[in-house]
Amino acid sequence: MSVARGRVRVSTPQVIVNGLTHVVGSRKDEIDRALAETAAKLEKDxxxxxxxxxxxxxxxxxxxxxxxxxxxxxxxxxxxxxxxxxxxxxxxxxxxxxxxxxxxxxxxxxxxxxxxxxxxxxxxxxxxxxxxxxxxxxxxxxxxxxxxxxxxxxxxxxx
Missing domain, CATH: 2.60.40 (Immunoglobulin-like)
Structure with missing residues (x-):
């Protein structure tokens, strides 16, 4: 999946939010922000x-x-x-x-x-x-x- 997304290095644990945004799994605030942002982008879909x-x-x-x-x-x-x-x-x-x-x-x-x-x-x-x-x-x-x-x-x- 990382290669398909153009990523060579992968952090562990890795979180890909809604298939759109990559976040380091230990960064809860960034995950919450990415969830809100991607949910808004995908609402019609x-x-x-x-x-x-x-x-x-x-x-x-x-x-x-x-x-x-x-x-x-x-x-x-x-x-x-x-x-x-x-x-x-x-x-x-x-x-x-x-x-x-x-x-x-x-x-x-x-x-x-x-x-x-x-x-x-x-x-x-x-x-x-x-x-x-x-x-x-x-x-x-x-x-x-x-x-x-x-x-x-x-x-x-x-x-």
Missing amino acids: RVSLSAQSDGKTITIEAGAARSDSQMNGGTIWLAVVQPSVEVEIRRGENHGKKVTYVNVVRELTPVGMWSDKPTRVELQASAVMSSESQRCAVLLQQGTVGAIVAATWVIGPTH
Whole structure:
């Protein structure tokens, strides 16, 4: 993702707010400011998005683009997320410390294309989930590396 955004060096932890703004993860004030700024920029492009699971099938539904939207299609991504991971830091300013990261994305897979019209995607839960300790999020992104215009957690069992 960093290369696609034209970045060579990456800070850890890295936060990319709504697919538009890069912020160092420890700078809460900058993250809050970026959230407010990008939310205002993307207001016309927001799309309804829902994701449900019955344990066997994950069903994703994206709504239509607003008539005043600048959207021109997008990618529906499924993120397999581990709720928390403890890591011993080996280099940098936190060397020697143990840090717990939350909502760590383990896999990010494009699962459908969206063309400004209502779209439904169905996936076999067993094909995308590898562990009961994981959960899923769904993102709708302009193009393949643009702004995130919708995001949601998968509701219901994923196993």
